[in-house]
Amino acid sequence: xxxxxxxxxxxxxxxxxxxxxxxxxxxxxxxxxxxxxxxxxxxxxxxxxxxxxxxxxxxxxxxxxxxxxxxxxxxxxxxxxxxxxxxxxxxxxxxxxxxxxxxxxxxxxxxxxxxx
Amino acid sequence: xxxxxxxxxxxxxxxxxxxxxxxxxxxxxxxxxxxxxxxxxxxxxxxxxxxxxxxxxxxxxxxxxxxxxxxxxxxxxxxxxxxxxxxxxxxxxxxxxxxxxxxxxxxxxxxxx
Numbered sequence: 001x002x003x004x005x006x007x008x009x010x011x012x013x014x015x016x017x018x019x020x021x022x023x024x025x026x027x028x029x030x031x032x033x034x035x036x037x038x039x040x041x042x043x044x045x046x047x048x049x050x051x052x053x054x055x056x057x058x059x060x061x062x063x064x065x066x067x068x069x070x071x072x073x074x075x076x077x078x079x080x081x082x083x084x085x086x087x088x089x090x091x092x093x094x095x096x097x098x099x100x101x102x103x104x105x106x107x108x109x110x111x112x113x114x115x116x
Numbered sequence: 117x118x119x120x121x122x123x124x125x126x127x128x129x130x131x132x133x134x135x136x137x138x139x140x141x142x143x144x145x146x147x148x149x150x151x152x153x154x155x156x157x158x159x160x161x162x163x164x165x166x167x168x169x170x171x172x173x174x175x176x177x178x179x180x181x182x183x184x185x186x187x188x189x190x191x192x193x194x195x196x197x198x199x200x201x202x203x204x205x206x207x208x209x210x211x212x213x214x215x216x217x218x219x220x221x222x223x224x225x226x227x228x229x
Contacts, residue, residue, distance in 0.1 A: 040124045042219025107159030
């Protein structure tokens, strides 16, 4: 079974430029998460989707960050414009979701963003 | 490989020895705890979990101990192998099924051959 797929794996952009990350969760997983991981720290939740609905986006900086999961499968996280402090690894995770027997989150490899 | 912040707690263990990684969690209301392993260039990988109505749970070569009195969690890895070298994170959840994890500061474990 394929795991969570993310692309690109690495991205280098200049500040003030836009950037987008893509995630394909494990097939059948209804819940999708985007996390931010700074160097040497644990992941921090940005947004959680149940199917196509964003059920928790309280930690998403909405002035520059946006996300979508239009068909309840793939998701895109966008930053516009990027700032130097956005340099980090952006992780996507998925789980079976509410009502299932397992809440285990499966993580993708992440996208390492460097803003110069 | 991917570098990690110099301030990350580190633990070095001889191959074959047992290792213990500790974690102090923050929320006394947390009901569910998970240990994750993160290798260089990869996302976190689930190792073992425990609910607050237990104080010990064992898996294959791993044991998690929970002390709710002092809000402390530990991960014991028996007979460590080179493949155990990674950063280990504990995560807490307000309630099983809530799905909102709060991760702690990781510990870098290095296995010395």
